[in-house]
Amino acid sequence: MTLFVASTTAPVNIATLKYWGKRDKTLNLPTNSSISVTLSQEDLRTLTSVCTGPEITEDKLWLNGSEESLKSERTQNCLADLRKLRMKLEDEDSNLPKMSKWNVVIVSENNFPTAAGLASSAAGFAALVMAIAKLYELPDSLSEISKIARKGSGSACRSLLGGYVAWEMGEKADGSDSKAVQIAPMEHWPNMKAAILVVSASKKDTPSTSGMQLTVGTSDLFQHRIKDVVPHRFVEMKQAVLEKDWPTFAELTMKDSNSFHATCLDSFPPIFYMNDVSKGIIKLCHFINAFYNETIVAYTFDAGPNAVLYYLEENESKLFAFIYELFAEVPGWDSKFSKDELTQFLSDFDSKISNQLKVELDKELYKGVTKVILTHIGPGPQSTDECLIDTKTGLPK
Ligand SMILES: Nc1ncnc2c1ncn2[C@@H]1O[C@H](COP(=O)(O)OP(=O)(O)OP(=O)(O)O)[C@@H](O)[C@H]1O
Ligand SMILES: C[C@@](O)(CCOP(=O)(O)OP(=O)(O)O)CC(=O)O
Known part of the structure; x- marks a missing residue:
């Protein structure tokens, strides 16, 4: 089986200036800008492995050991955006494997309680988007990638960056200026x-x-x-x-x-x-x-x-x-x-x-x-060799 695999960890972020209110529900565009601190992945992190290949028959997600639906509009929007960016690369270079046409398997684990108000959706969507961006070798900046994570869960865009992070609300109706930017890296104010x-x-x-x-x-x-x-x-x-x-x-x-x-x-x-x-x-x-x-x-x-x-x-x-x-x-x-x-x-x-x-x-x-x-305080998503997918079968280990 031909398989391409990538893994990443992503952090939780806790806002110090809160995002509350959307001006567009589908695109997760906020009614105000927000600020957060990214927390260390030594204590709270999502680990996500993804793989793709021509023989994978369906998009699938396993979260903390159980298979979950990938059907939600939010997840579908993230996958569609990532595939669009990959397709652009494939159009420019015909030697690249046609990953944009293949299904993906996503296997993810949170090392802390999911859906318990500990921002698991933020770390979860940041890890999902980042792992696929790595798999697809997308050259886009983290701020660009943050716009895709934002569509999964608003606060997830801030988990793409480490240290002190702002989510600039933007003004445009298509959300192209609503993205996360780093105010300062963790080394600026590390204590x-x-x-x-x-x-x-x-x-x-x-x-x-x-x-x-x-x-x-x-x-x-x-x-x-x-x-x-x-x-x-x-x-x-x-x-x-x-x-x-x-x-x-x-x-x-x-x-x-x-x-x-x-x-x-x-x-x-x-x-x-x-x-x-x-x-x-x-x-x-x-x-x-x-x-x-x-x-x-x-x-x-x-x-x-x-x-x-x-x-x-x-x-x-x-x-x-x-x-x-x-x-x-x-x-x-x-x-x-x-x-x-x-x-x-x-x-x-x-x-x-x-x-x-x-x-x-x-x-x-x-x-x-x-x-x-x-x-x-901690850094943004980290690439890792730890892998949750069996590279022979394309299934969770
Ligand atoms: N590792 C992950 N990979 C993909 N999706 C995830 C992951 N972890 C959580 N999610 C998604 O996020 C949902 C939980 O989000 P929810 O907003 O209910 O909880 P929370 O993020 O822990 O709490 P809060 O948003 O109040 O801080 C899960 O049901 C799942 O759909
Ligand atoms: C109170 C908050 O934590 C709200 C977070 O909301 P979400 O990002 O979970 O909401 P959706 O965009 O609908 O997924 C404040 C914050 O993190 O800024």
Whole structure:
């Protein structure tokens, strides 16, 4: 069997200035520009292998060991765009194998829970598009490829790039100027870290796509957000990244999460993504910042109750004096810290925080959190030799 194979890993990104609202649902064109931080693939990543050849009879997708449909309009749009770019190359060079005419097999694994509000669709579509772009040897830039990933899931376009990333909303009706660009590589401001508090939730309140449509159609506050709030915030946040201005970056991040969730509440009927545990975590972050009289931590929440806490490495011990004290029971710490380091966080807490202040903390908050994921800023998709496809059969290994 003649087979051509390629594999890539792709990262999760968590927005600090949120994408919420589409002006075109089919092309995933947003009503505002957004900004995100790409997270390390050491902790959260999608690995996708793809293969093609004249004997593959059908397009197929396996996700985390189970066969899934490739029929969704979004996936079909991505495949059609990639084949179009490949066909252009084949038209220019008749010696190239006619991959644009052949079916593809896609095998993918996420090393973290899928569809649990941890941006699996972003990493998933970024990996799918990037792996096929590599298979087809497309010469296009990552920003160009990001437009294809955007059609799979809006936020996926930002996972094509590492470090600090902007998704420029663009103006054109065909979406040709709605793409991801890098604001700065991770090396520019490498000490950005993230602690994700995975909050237990039976199921997602409302899927992002329908949630956005409801907000666009019913919220008056949303109009204020996209016209008067986000355009300034986009410029200010980009500037804060370029100047490594942590207090400004952190404040804008928290305010933008709150603004996005306020438009959800202002939708009719209202959408609730955060629960009481999420709100407890927000209070805790403000408590910590007030305690130190300094911005130590910034929270942000996507379309679900999980908290992503951004902080700078140099402030880790100040932050963890609180959050290890409160969430020590929850799994996720041991792989990153030695016993001695963890004990030190507890003694920092005991020595620094007065009994009077201790009573203000909610000791029960950990009961609503299932695990912590400790990670940091990372690069964009990476080529890998690891392959999920058996190169003799074209099936998952
Ligand atoms: N590795 C992957 N390859 C291809 N598609 C994927 C992959 N991982 C996830 N997806 C697609 O994304 C869907 C999950 O998206 P969904 O938006 O429900 O969850 P999420 O991305 O984890 O959460 P959120 O968007 O709120 O952060 C899956 O059902 C699947 O269709
Ligand atoms: C709250 C968000 O996480 C929304 C992400 O929405 P999606 O990218 O999942 O939506 P679709 O384009 O419909 O697939 C904010 C963000 O990531 O910017």
